[in-house]
Amino acid sequence: MTQTTTPTTDDLLSLFQQRADRFTRVVEAVDASTGRWDVPSPCEGWSARDVVGHVLETQRDFLERQGLAAGPQPDLTDPAAAWRAQRAHVTSVLAADGVAAREYDGYFGPTTIAATIADFYGWDLVVHGSDVARATGQEWSVSDAEAADLHATADGWGPALHSEGVCADAVEVGPDASVTDRLLARLGRDPGWQPSIS
Numbered sequence: 575m576t577q578t579t580t581p582t583t584d585d586l587l588s589l590f591q592q593r594a595d596r597f598t599r600v601v602e603a604v605d606a607s608t609g610r611w612d613v614p615s616p617c618e619g620w621s622a623r624d625v626v627g628h629v630l631e632t633q634r635d636f637l638e639r640q641g642l643a644a645g646p647q648p649d650l651t652d653p654a655a656a657w658r659a660q661r662a663h664v665t666s667v668l669a670a671d672g673v674a675a676r677e678y679d680g681y682f683g684p685t686t687i688a689a690t691i692a693d694f695y696g697w698d699l700v701v702h703g704s705d706v707a708r709a710t711g712q713e714w715s716v717s718d719a720e721a722a723d724l725h726a727t728a729d730g731w732g733p734a735l736h737s738e739g740v741c742a743d744a745v746e747v748g749p750d751a752s753v754t755d756r757l758l759a760r761l762g763r764d765p766g767w768q769p770s771i772s
Contacts, residue, residue, distance in 0.1 A: 583675045586692040587668060593696035594661050597703040601626060601654040604710045611653055615709035616767045617702075618742075622709040625702050626653040630660050633695055640678065640687060642667050664691070682730070697727050701741075701761055711769050715754040724757060736762065 581589070604611065604622065611623035620628070627650050634644040645663035648656040668674045674688040700720075707714035716724065728735050735741055742762030747755055755765035 581689075581692075583686065583688045586686075586688040587674055589692040590668075590688075590696040591665070593692075593699045593703075594664075597629070597699040597706075598657065598661065600703045600707045600712060600714075601657050603712055604706065605652075605654045610710065613709050613769060615705045616763045617705055620705075622706045623650055623653050625705045625709070626650065626657055629698060629702050630656060632698065633660060633664060636690065636695065637664070637667060640676070642673070681734070693727055693730075697724060700724060704758065704763070708767065709769050715752075716757055718753055721753045721757045725760070728760065 611626075612621045614620075615622050615625050617625060627648065630648040634648075638644045643663070645667075646656075646659050648660065650656055668688070668691065674686070674691070676687050677684060678687070679685075680690060700716075701724075704714045706712075731740075736743055744762060745759040745764050747759040747765060751759065751765065758765045
């Protein structure tokens with residue numbers, strides 16, 4: 575019999591911070607290399623700048639819906655700085671007494687702010703981190719363990735994974751596709767997509 579351990583609030587916050595660390599490295603690498611934020615991304619119709627803007631706005635929206643301060647209005651003339659400011663704000667909000675463990679009725683039933691931050695918004699950082707990385711010519715991949723974790727979260731969403739505003743329909747890949755390519759394909763991203771950087 576397999577036993578599963580329910581993650582603690584601290585576990586969930588740590589997972590969010592790990593995923594935020596990775597997103598931070600991706601956006602800071604754009605500034606350090608080309609600084610070209612207006613290149614197209616794998617998200618059709620969105621530039622790399624738009625992807626960061628989406629990440630910021632969805633986090634702000636979630637905080638507002640929970641009756642919490644949304645954070646500074648993002649200035650997307652410098653997406654990396656806007657992300658750093660938002661991350662610092664979210665970290666501060668979650669550190670306030672009782673906030674992270676607060677329960678509420680989520681889309682899939684009762685949950686906590688920490689669980690949503692880690693499992694949805696942290697997951698979003700990984701996926702959109704791949705979009706920004708690929709748009710700007712950075713190497714991006716996941717380990718077997720990371721892929722298994724991300725697939726498990728996607729499994730929990732069921733058909734909602736491919737609903738409007740979440741992920742496009744899955745893309746077919748061959749049997750020899752890498753772990754990373756299989757994950758991207760499941761999330762509606764073409765693993766063969768190439769950035770248009772001159």
